[in-house]
Amino acid sequence: MRKITIVLVSLMAMLALAGCAGANGPGFKYERADVFPVNGRQGICVENDTYWVSGSKTLTKYDKNWNVIAENKNPFEGYTLEVNHIADIDVYHNELYLGVEYFMDGQGKNIQVAIYDADTLKPKMIFPFQNDTGQKECSGIAVDPDSRTVYMCSWIDDESSGYLYMYDLDKGDDKGKMKMDPAPKWIQGVAYHDGKLYVTADDGDADKNEPDHMYRIDPSADKTTGQVVLEKTFDDVIRQGEIEGLSFDGKHNRFLLLYNRGAKIIAGMPKGFYDGYHDEIHEIFMYNMTKAN
Numbered sequence: 001m002r003k004i005t006i007v008l009v010s011l012m013a014m015l016a017l018a019g020c021a022g023a024n025g026p027g028f029k030y031e032r033a034d035v036f037p038v039n040g041r042q043g044i045c046v047e048n049d050t051y052w053v054s055g056s057k058t059l060t061k062y063d064k065n066w067n068v069i070a071e072n073k074n075p076f077e078g079y080t081l082e083v084n085h086i087a088d089i090d091v092y093h094n095e096l097y098l099g100v101e102y103f104m105d106g107q108g109k110n111i112q113v114a115i116y117d118a119d120t121l122k123p124k125m126i127f128p129f130q131n132d133t134g135q136k137e138c139s140g141i142a143v144d145p146d147s148r149t150v151y152m153c154s155w156i157d158d159e160s161s162g163y164l165y166m167y168d169l170d171k172g173d174d175k176g177k178m179k180m181d182p183a184p185k186w187i188q189g190v191a192y193h194d195g196k197l198y199v200t201a202d203d204g205d206a207d208k209n210e211p212d213h214m215y216r217i218d219p220s221a222d223k224t225t226g227q228v229v230l231e232k233t234f235d236d237v238i239r240q241g242e243i244e245g246l247s248f249d250g251k252h253n254r255f256l257l258l259y260n261r262g263a264k265i266i267a268g269m270p271k272g273f274y275d276g277y278h279d280e281i282h283e284i285f286m287y288n289m290t291k292a293n
Contacts (some may be wrong), residue, residue, distance in 0.1 A: 024229060025229065025230075025292065026216075026229075026230070026231050026232060026292050027196065027216060027231065027291070027292055028231070028255070028289045028290065028291060028292055029289070029290045029291075029292050030232055030255055030287040030288070030289060031287060031288045031290075032236050032285060032286070032287050033254070033286045033287060033288050034285075034286045035238065035283050035284070035285055035286070036066045036283065036284045036286070037281065037282065037283055038053045038060065038062070038066075038258070038282050038283065038284050039053060039055060039058060039060045039068070039071070039282065040053040040054050040055030040056075040058055040059075040060055040258075040282060041055055041056060041244060041258070041260050041270075041280065041282045042054040042055055042056055042085075042086055042087055042088060042089075042244055042245060042258070043086070043087060043088030043089040043140065043189060043244065043245030043258060044088070044089075044244075044245045044246065044247045044256050044257070044258045044284055045089050045090045045091040045096070045245075045247045046091070046247050046248075046249045046256060047091045047092075047094065047118075048251075049063075049064040049251070050062070050063060050064065050118075051063075051064075051066070051256075051284075052089060052091060052096060052118065053258070053282075053284070054086045054087070054088065054089045054098070054245070055086065055282075056084070056085050056086060056103075057073070057075065057076070057084065057085070057086065058071065058072065058073050058075065058086075059071070059072045059075050059086070059089075059096070059116065059121040060072075060121075061118070061119075061121060066284075070119065070120070070121055071121070072120075072121035072122065075116075075121065075122075075123070076100070077122070077123065078123050078126060079100070079112065079123075079126060081102070081110040081112065082102050082110055083100045083101055083102050083110055083112060084101075084102050084103065084104075085100065085101050085102065085103035085108075086098055086099075086100055087099040087100070087101070087138050087139045087140050087141065087189070087245075088139060088140030088141065088188065088189030088190065088244065088245030088246070088258075089140075089141065089245065090141055090142050090143045090191070090192075090247070091118055091143075092143040092145060092169075094117075094118040094119070095115050095116065095117065095118055095124070096115065096116040096117075096118050096121070097113075097114075097115060097141050097142075097143055097150065098113070098114045098115075098116060098141065099111065099112075099113060099138030099139075099140065099141040099152055100112040100113075100114055100138075101137065101138050103137070103268070104269075105267045105268075105269065106156070106267035106268045106269075107137070107156070108136060108137030108138065108154075108155075108156065110129075111129045111135065111137070111138050112126055112127070112128075112129055113126075113127045113129060113141070113150075113152075113167070113172070114126045114127070127172050130174050133165050133174060133177060134160050134163070134165075134177065135152060135154055135160060135163075135165045135177075136154060136156050136158070136160045136161075137154045137155050137156045137160075137161070138152050138153070138154060139153055139154060139155035139187055139188050139189065140152070140153045140187070140188065140189035140190040140191075140199075140245060141153075141190065142190040142191050142192045142197065143169060143192065144169075144192040144197075145169070146195065147223075148168065148169040148170055149166050149167070149168070149169055149175060149223075150166070150167040150168075150169050151164045151165065151166055151167075151178075151190055151192065151197060152164070152165045152167070152190070153165075153187045153189070153190040153199055154187065155186060155187055155188060155202075155268060157185055157186060161183065161185075161187060162179060162180055162183035163177040163178060163179055163180065163183075164177065164178045164180065164190065164197065164199075164217065164226065165177045166178060166223065175223075176223070176224070178217070178219060178223050178224060178225060178226045179224065179225045179226070180199075180217060180225075180226050180228050181225055181226065181227055181228060182228055183228070184199055184201040184203060184213070184215050184228060185201060185203050186201055186202040186203055187199045187200070187201055187202075188200045188201065188202050188242075188243055188244050188245065189244060189245035189246045189258075190246075191245075191246045191247055191248055192248075193248035193250065194248075194250070196216050196217065196218060196219075197216070197217035197219065197226065198214055198215065198216055198217065198231060198246060198248075199214070199215050199217065200212065200213075200214050200243045200244065200245070200246050200257070201213050201214070201215060201243070202242055202243050202265075204234075204240060204243075206240045206241050206242065206264075206265070206274075209240050210240065211233050211234045211235040211237070211240055212234050212240075212242075212243035213230060213231075213232065213233050213234065213243075214231045214232045214234070214243075214246065214257075215228050215229065215230055215231055216228070216229045216230075216231040217229075234257070234259070234285075237259050237261070237285060238261060238283070239261040239262075240261070241259060241260050241261035241262065241263070241265075242259070242260040242261075242263070242265050243257070243258075243259055243260075244257075244258040244259065244260060245257075245258045246258070248289075253288065253289045253290070254286055254287060254288060254289060255286075255287040255289050256284055256285070256286055256287075257284065257285045257287070258282065258283070258284055258285075259282075259283055259284075259285055260280055260281065260282050260283075261277075261280070261281050261283070262274060262277030262279060262280045262281050263277070263280035
């Protein structure tokens, strides 16, 4: 009887571990393939073998070999409110989606949602932000073409950052907000891939060589809540620093991550450098993706 019990317990443990690779564990395995230096420190997106990177005050377009083919170092033309910061970005049908704001010492204001031409890198439309949603800052934006939804996330560590904020892709109307359970802290970017949402979180301590993480959000049927699952721990970067934006390249089954190293980050802003660094280094880490089960 004792042997039978041990066998049954072992079988149940194996089944539990198998289940963790699905609903309760990572959906993909990520194999680091390459690293590319880039000009911006905020966000990354990809479409049709072309890449776009956002800096706090820049937009840069790269070809498939990571050669610069366009750059805008004055991206805030046409704004009526004062702004100084671009967050993680996304692209859809050759249009860039940006969350833009005025950010200083850990606080955001004057949030704007803008669409830019992906070739000229200049604004096409700037939308007035709906201030009654509860969103206080914007650290990233993602387009879900399947449900025609635009998602925005917030970095500030308070209750408002426990939600993803939703807008209609076609009309720009508010579609409510999705409560993340449990909510990651210090969210730096958001992306949509194959029915799921993914966020990066600057929740490791670079001073202690602690890695940052990516979390998967599994939305409920009505999208009022999203179950949060740890998707990847970034213990394979060159040096621990500040995680930023993310993007999925479905065409090539790749995942792209923007990671900064070298600068000390205080209240969300670079202030000084670690030993051995005189500049902050921005890099895109490219991973090959395979299903976890």
